[in-house]
Amino acid sequence: MSRIGVFVCHCGENISRTVDVEKVAAEAARIPGVAYATDYKYMCSDPGQGLLKKAVAEHKLDGIVVAACSPRMHEKTFRNAAKSAGLNPFLCEMANIREHCSWVHEDREEATEKASAIVEMMVARVKKDRKLVPITVPVTKRALVIGGGIAGIQAALDIADAGHRVVLVEREPSIGGHMAQLSETFPTLDCSQCIMTPKMVDVANHPNITLHTYSEIEAVEGYIGNFQITVRKKARSVIEEKCTGCGVCSAKCPQKKIPNTFDKNLGFRPAIYVPFPQAVPNTPVIDREHCTRFINGKCGVCQKVCGPGAIDYEQEDRLIVEPVGAIVVATGFELYSISEKPKGSPIKGYGEFGHGTIPDVIDGLTFERLASASGPTGGKIIRPSDGKEPKQVVFVQCVGSRAREKGISYCSKICCMYTAKHTMLYKHKVHDGQAYVFFMDARTPGKSYDEFWRRAIEEEEAVYIRGMVSRLYQKGDKVVVMGSDVHVGVQVEIEADLVVLATAVQPRAGADTLAQKLGISYDSYHFYSEAHAKLKPVECATAGIYLAGACQGPKDIPDTVSQASAAAAKVMTLFARDELEREPIVAKVNERNCVACLYCKKVCPYGAVEEKEIRDRQGNLIRVVAYVNPGVCGGCGTCQASCPSKSVELDGYTDEQIMAMIETL
Amino acid sequence: MHAHKENHDFEPKIIAFVCTWCTYAGADLAGTSRMQYPANTRVVKFPCTGRIDPVFILRAFQKGADGVLVSGCHPGDCHYMAGNFHARRRFAAFRALLDFIGVDLQRLQFSWVSAAEGGKWVEVATELTERVRALGPMREFKELEAEEQWSGVIDTPELQEAYNNIP
Ligand SMILES: Cc1cc2nc3c(=O)[nH]c(=O)nc-3n(C[C@H](O)[C@H](O)[C@H](O)COP(=O)(O)OP(=O)(O)OC[C@H]3O[C@@H](n4cnc5c(N)ncnc54)[C@H](O)[C@@H]3O)c2cc1C
Ligand code: SF4
Ligand code: SF4
Numbered sequence: 015m016s017r018i019g020v021f022v023c024h025c026g027e028n029i030s031r032t033v034d035v036e037k038v039a040a041e042a043a044r045i046p047g048v049a050y051a052t053d054y055k056y057m058c059s060d061p062g063q064g065l066l067k068k069a070v071a072e073h074k075l076d077g078i079v080v081a082a083c084s085p086r087m088h089e090k091t092f093r094n095a096a097k098s099a100g101l102n103p104f105l106c107e108m109a110n111i112r113e114h115c116s117w118v119h120e121d122r123e124e125a126t127e128k129a130s131a132i133v134e135m136m137v138a139r140v141k142k143d144r145k146l147v148p149i150t151v152p153v154t155k156r157a158l159v160i161g162g163g164i165a166g167i168q169a170a171l172d173i174a175d176a177g178h179r180v181v182l183v184e185r186e187p188s189i190g191g192h193m194a195q196l197s198e199t200f201p202t203l204d205c206s207q208c209i210m211t212p213k214m215v216d217v218a219n220h221p222n223i224t225l226h227t228y229s230e231i232e233a234v235e236g237y238i239g240n241f242q243i244t245v246r247k248k249a250r251s252v253i254e255e256k257c258t259g260c261g262v263c264s265a266k267c268p269q270k271k272i273p274n275t276f277d278k279n280l281g282f283r284p285a286i287y288v289p290f291p292q293a294v295p296n297t298p299v300i301d302r303e304h305c306t307r308f309i310n311g312k313c314g315v316c317q318k319v320c321g322p323g324a325i326d327y328e329q330e331d332r333l334i335v336e337p338v339g340a341i342v343v344a345t346g347f348e349l350y351s352i353s354e355k356p357k358g359s360p361i362k363g364y365g366e367f368g369h370g371t372i373p374d375v376i377d378g379l380t381f382e383r384l385a386s387a388s389g390p391t392g393g394k395i396i397r398p399s400d401g402k403e404p405k406q407v408v409f410v411q412c413v414g415s416r417a418r419e420k421g422i423s424y425c426s427k428i429c430c431m432y433t434a435k436h437t438m439l440y441k442h443k444v445h446d447g448q449a450y451v452f453f454m455d456a457r458t459p460g461k462s463y464d465e466f467w468r469r470a471i472e473e474e475e476a477v478y479i480r481g482m483v484s485r486l487y488q489k490g491d492k493v494v495v496m497g498s499d500v501h502v503g504v505q506v507e508i509e510a511d512l513v514v515l516a517t518a519v520q521p522r523a524g525a526d527t528l529a530q531k532l533g534i535s536y537d538s539y540h541f542y543s544e545a546h547a548k549l550k551p552v553e554c555a556t557a558g559i560y561l562a563g564a565c566q567g568p569k570d571i572p573d574t575v576s577q578a579s580a581a582a583a584k585v586m587t588l589f590a591r592d593e594l595e596r597e598p599i600v601a602k603v604n605e606r607n608c609v610a611c612l613y614c615k616k617v618c619p620y621g622a623v624e625e626k627e628i629r630d631r632q633g634n635l636i637r638v639v640a641y642v643n644p645g646v647c648g649g650c651g652t653c654q655a656s657c658p659s660k661s662v663e664l665d666g667y668t669d670e671q672i673m674a675m676i677e678t679l
Numbered sequence: 680m681h682a683h684k685e686n687h688d689f690e691p692k693i694i695a696f697v698c699t700w701c702t703y704a705g706a707d708l709a710g711t712s713r714m715q716y717p718a719n720t721r722v723v724k725f726p727c728t729g730r731i732d733p734v735f736i737l738r739a740f741q742k743g744a745d746g747v748l749v750s751g752c753h754p755g756d757c758h759y760m761a762g763n764f765h766a767r768r769r770f771a772a773f774r775a776l777l778d779f780i781g782v783d784l785q786r787l788q789f790s791w792v793s794a795a796e797g798g799k800w801v802e803v804a805t806e807l808t809e810r811v812r813a814l815g816p817m818r819e820f821k822e823l824e825a826e827e828q829w830s831g832v833i834d835t836p837e838l839q840e841a842y843n844n845i846p
Contacts, residue, residue, distance in 0.1 A: 084707045085724075086699075113710025114722055118801075124718040131721060555759070599726065617729075617765050650759035651730025655769065667730055675723050676735060679692055679743040 016141045017049035019075040020133060021066055022111075023057035023082035029116040034126040038081065038111070041130045045137050049073050057082050063095040070099035077101075077140035081109035081133045102145035104598070104666065109136040131678070138674040146598040146665055151645050153239040154339035155589045158183065160231055160528070163191020164571060165563025165578040166344035167213050172582030173342075174222035178589050181336050182217065183245055184227045188293035189214055191346050192564075195276065195379055197386035197393070199571060200435040201466040207292060207388060214294040228299055232333060234531050237645035238558025239339045239594050249329040251300035252286075256324035259296035263316035263325065264288070272304045274390065278380040280398060281390030286316050286325075291388065300327075340558050340585040343542060344578065345528065347564035349377055350414035350422070350518035361421035364413070367486045367515070373399040374493050375486055375513045378432055385439045395443050397512055400491065404447065404511030407440055408495045409433045410483050411453040414518030422518050422539065427568040429516035430457045434467045436514060437476035449476040450508055452483050452497050460572065479506060486513060519568040533621040533646075534559055541567050552581045555648070556620065560584050599649035599666040601642045607661040608639040614653035614662050615640060622646035623653060691745035691811040693720045695804070696735060698728050698763070701752035701793045706804075708797030716801045717808040720748070727751065727759045728766035733773040736787065741820040746786045746811035748803065753791040763791075785810055786817055 020042040024030035035053040043051035050073040056062050057080055069075060078101065080092045085108040093103035111129040119125040155178050159170045162184035170180045182189070193199075194214075196206035217223055232244040267284035274281045276289040283289075285305040286298045306313035307327060317325040353370035354363040363369055374397050376384075387393040397404050411433055415426040430453070437449040456478070458464040470476045481498040488494075492509040499506050521540040529536045534554040535543045542565050545553040552560050560581035563574040588594070603614075605628070615623035626641035640662065642653070651664040663669070697703050703724050709716070725731055728751030736747050749770065751763045770789055778784055788807050792800045811817075 084703075084710070086704060086707060110707075110722070113707040115718075117710040117713055118716055119718045120715060121718070128718045128721075135721060135723075619729075619759050648759050650727040651725065652727065652759070652765045655730050655732040656765065664726070664730060667726060669732070672723065672725075672732075672735055673738060676694070676738050676742050679694060679721070679739065 016047040016077055017073060017075050018045075018047050018077040018079060018137055018140055019066070019069050019073060020045075020048055020051040020079045020081065020137065021057055021062075021069075022051070022053040022129075022133070023062070023080065024053065024055045025082060025112055025116075026056065029082070029112050029129075032116040032119060032122055032125040033111060033129045034122065035129075037126055038129045038133060042079075042081075042133050042137065045134060047141055048137060049075060058088050058091055063091070066092070066095050067099040070096070070101055075101065076105065077143060078106040079109050079133060079136045079140055080106070081111045081129065081136070083112040084108070084110045084114070102147075104146040105140065105143050107136045107140050107143065109133045134678045135675045138678050139671050142668065142670045142674045144665070144668075148595045149598050149600065149644050150593045150595050151237075151239050152593055153589060153591060154241075154337045155179070156181065156336070156338045157340045157342060157585050157589075158241070158243055158336070158338040159342045159344060161185075161191070161344035161346055161563070161565070162189030162217070162225075162227070163344060163346045163563060163574075164193045164210065164213075165346065165565075165574045166191070166342070167217055168575050168578035169342045169344060169562050169582045169585075170223055171213065171216055171220065172579050173585050173589075174220045176582075176586045176589075178222065178586070180220075180223045181243075181245070181338060182223055182225050183229050183231060184225070185230050186289065187228045187250070187297075187299040188289050188295070189217060189225070189227060190290075190292075190294070192379070193571060194290060194292070195278075195386075196382045197389070197439060198435070200431045201460065201462045203435070203438070205387070207386075211292045211294075214292070218294045225295065226334070227295060231528060231531060234341070234533070237643060239588070240645065241338045241341060241558065243336050243338055243341075245334045245336065247332040247334060249302075249331050250297070251302065251305075251325065251327055251329050252298055253324045253326050253329070254295065254297050256322045257297045257320075258322055258324075259288075260321065261288075261298075262319045262321070264298055266315050266319045268313065268315060269304055269306060272301065277383045277390045278376075280380065280383055300325075340560065340588050341532065342560045342562055342578075342581045342585065343528075343532065343534070343554075343565055344562040344581075345522050345525065345565045347519045347568065348522050349379055350520050351377075352413065352515065352517065359421075361414075361520075362419075364420075366484060367413075368488070372486060372488050372493055372513075373397075374404075374511065375515065377515050377517045378429070378436065381436050381514045385436070385443070393443070395440060395512075402511070403444055405444070406508065406510050407447060407449050407512045407514060408483075408493075408508055408510040409436060409449060409451045409514045409516065410495075411451065411516045412482075413515040414520075415516075416454065417518075422520075424539070424568070425457060426516075426519040427457070428519065428570045430455075430467065431460070431463060431570065433514075433516050434458075434470040434476070437470045438474045441474040441476070449474075450495075450510075451476055451478045452481055452495075453478060454480070454482070460570070481506065519564060521565060525565065532556070532559060535619075541565065552577055552584055557646070557648075558588065597649070597666075598644075599664065600644045600647040601649070601651065601653050601662050601664045602644075603640045603642055604661045604663065605639045607659050609659050609661070610638045610640060611658060612640055613656050613658065614642075617652045617656045618647075619650060619652065620646050620648045622648070687812060689812060689815060691719055691808060691814075691816070692743055693746040693748060693804070693808055693811065694739045694744045695720050695722045695748040695750065696725060696728075696731050697722055697749075697792075698751035699724050699726055701791070702750040702800065704794035705792040705796045705800045708794065709800045710797075712797050714797060714801045716805045719808045720804045728763045729759060731766060733769065733776075736773070736777075737820065740782070740786075740817055745814075745817040746788070746807050748788045748790070748807055750788075750790045750792050750800075750803065753793055782819065783814060785814060
């Protein structure tokens with residue numbers, strides 16, 4: 015027989031005004047298994063808790079029901095009190111007779127009756143409660159940051175500065191991401207490189223940061239505090255430890271006409287190259303696809319000219335395994351392309367804009383490269399087709415964004431601002447030029463942002479036309495822009511020298527593949543999902559994984575950096591402890607009954623269910639069963655309700671506990 | 680929103696299976712906002728609607744519930760990402776089954792009530808109570824009481840025996 019103690023709280027008068035608390039206590043005392051029942055003015059107060067502790071000892075209680083406010087309010091309080099009285103805290107439950115009873119009913123009789131019923135339900139539950147022990151897992155105090163754009167750089171530096179080791183993995187030969195490609199940045203127009211490169215150098219020199227560039231994540235295993243990652247370091251054909259970054263190889267490489275993707279193909283680079291002069295690390299990589307040596311064996315110049323002997327044509331991909339305790343995902347974005355999309359993609363191209371075949375129709379990033387002092391034109395704004403200075407430039411906003419018929423309904427958030435910036439940069443360089451902007455709305459809700467946009471109109475004389483562009487076509491050496499001005503209600507036609515499209519911010523191609531390796535969720539566009547839109551904006555629902563930057567949704571630099579620092583702070587919070595303690599509300603599999611249909615594995619939103627092999631002493635496989643990794647289980651219980659053989663059970667919400675409550679009806 | 684006491688011949692028992700993150704919190708909010716609704720509802724808290732086994736609903740009807748409410752987070756808001764989707768699919772099939780065996784589906788309500796929707800909780804609880812009150816007591820399942828003994832214990836000797844006999 016159980017020995018349950020029931021404590022009915024008056025909550026001053028909040029409960030006792032409508033509920034006859036003495037009667038509730040008296041009725042509770044009559045429930046079989048209740049050894050002690052009482053009422054008290056304020057159970058949560060010090061004397062109230064003292065009363066509870068004393069009763070546990072005096073009446074040898076083995077379960078407690080506190081009938082008071084919502085468990086969301088005080089469950090922790092009373093469970094701690096139970097614990098200090100020597101009782102397992104999970105044997106203490108609350109009956110919510112305030113929020114769910116005294117506050118929502120006026121009739122004293124009805125409310126009292128309901129309160130008694132709620133208490134009876136919770137008594138029945140407590141009888142079936144089991145002792146649970148918080149789960150502790152050790153924490154590996156080393157973080158993985160995936161992606162070396164400004165988000166990854168900021169997160170890595172913050173974590174490293176806090177004294178923890180960081181492994182930073184970047185897919186490209188250099189860190190920097192999109193910010194390294196930008197000319198000047200809104201809303202202050204400071205040069206992107208000038209504020210970016212010092213941070214890149216800090217990453218390279220930081221004693222706590224291990225940088226793997228030209229590398230990708232091959233596999234991720236484990237769970238919060240205990241991940242194991244495998245990094246594929248792609249063959250660079252250059253031995254990093256030997257290379258001094260002198261650049262002789264690039265200068266002597268006979269292959270000089272390879273389109274430079276960093277410059278959006280506006281310029282060229284050799285087959286052995288660093289993507290841009292300020293690259294970190296300043297170690298070249300051989301583009302094997304275009305290198306003569308790799309094509310037909312008939313070169314080898316770079317190896318000959320390299321003083322330190324750093325060129326290694328035989329180098330192979332290497333796999334590196336690292337234990338980490340937390341992961342920050344910062345893989346950024348890419349821009350929507352207006353060219354034709356492969357069949358099956360939900361996102362459509364822009365046939366009406368020539369599908370990307372008109373040379374003087376470019377995207378915003380290409381414009382950034384044109385305007386950049388360190389870019390292929392040295393900062394001169396010219397047309398890609400003939401190198402002439404454009405005198406009429408049309409900017410088109412919302413290309414792809416907010417265009418449901420094209421497959422994307424969201425706002426890309428940064429385009430209004432960078433288009434305003436582009437009109438300014440243009441006017442600063444081509445004083446007699448005229449910029450036109452087709453826009454739907456101007457969305458400028460950042461600090462000093464609206465002022466910035468107004469400056470583009472009022473001081474730099476950009477002409478803003480509210481309306482959409484329906485068609486672009488080549489006519490002689492001009493690009494004709496056909497659009498509408500909805501304010502005036504007329505069709506507009508402009509013969510432009512250059513057209514710049516603010517194309518939508520999209521997640522990286524392959525973002526879903528990485529998400530699947532990490533076990534994190536993503537939305538229908540493949541942006542990574544945060545655990546809670548408002549209250550957990552940097553945490554993934556998968557414990558121990560955090561998000562930073564544009565991989566989670568379109569973001570400008572200030573937002574990206576804030577989120578990166580927030581993610582770093584979350585990692586530091588995690589690393590502040592040697593062991594993790596978490597609520598033991600996790601599922602367990604009864605291996606004897608499990609028939610290994612693995613339905614639980616299919617429904618588990620956390621990917622917590624694994625297959626476990628049961629072998630005999632000789633090592634022969636007897637059978638397979640499901641196994642729930644307690645470090646990963648989120649405790650939703652979906653597996654239990656789905657298991658056809660009733661073989662998996664969620665601690666704290668077992669069928670027995672629930673059924674016992676239902677029995678009291 | 681004042682529910683004045685009226686005398687009804689029949690006061691239905693309503694049991695509500697709710698998730699802790701959204702609907703339980705929504706019901707708490709109704710309390711902190713001092714909204715009023717009929718006192719017929721008993722709440723059973725689950726981590727997620729994904730945890731709710733249709734058997735609980737059958738058992739509740741059998742044990743005396745005249746109406747059952749299942750409520751969790753709105754689609755897309757699930758604290759556990761997708762638990763409520765699984766729940767939704769499961770209950771869609773289950774409703775069809777109940778309909779087939781002749782349970783008046785008006786006694787079973789599924790809804791989404793978020794932590795911010797105290798008012799919606801009141802609405803849902805009130806509506807279901809009134810609807811079921813009009814329907815009268817639910818008798819069909821109660822007669823099964825005598826035969827059915829299952830209590831949720833999964834390790835009964837009978838079950839074990841059955842499992843052991845699986846080749
Ligand atoms: C035309 C244009 C102009 C802009 N102008 C401004 C401006 O003036 N002011 C402003 O505040 N913002 C501006 N922005 C926005 C700014 O570029 C972004 O806010 C910022 O770059 C986001 O940084 P990020 O690190 O999240 O992403 P990215 O810069 O995209 O960096 C992501 C990094 O991750 C790497 N990566 C991707 N996938 C993987 C993988 N699987 N494994 C390893 N590494 C991976 C990438 O190679 C890259 O280095 C502009 C954007 C555009 C397009
Ligand atoms: S659903 Fe149940 S029986 Fe099937 S694998 Fe999971 S635990 Fe085993
Ligand atoms: S309780 Fe939820 S998270 Fe845990 S194993 Fe079951 S389905 Fe997965």
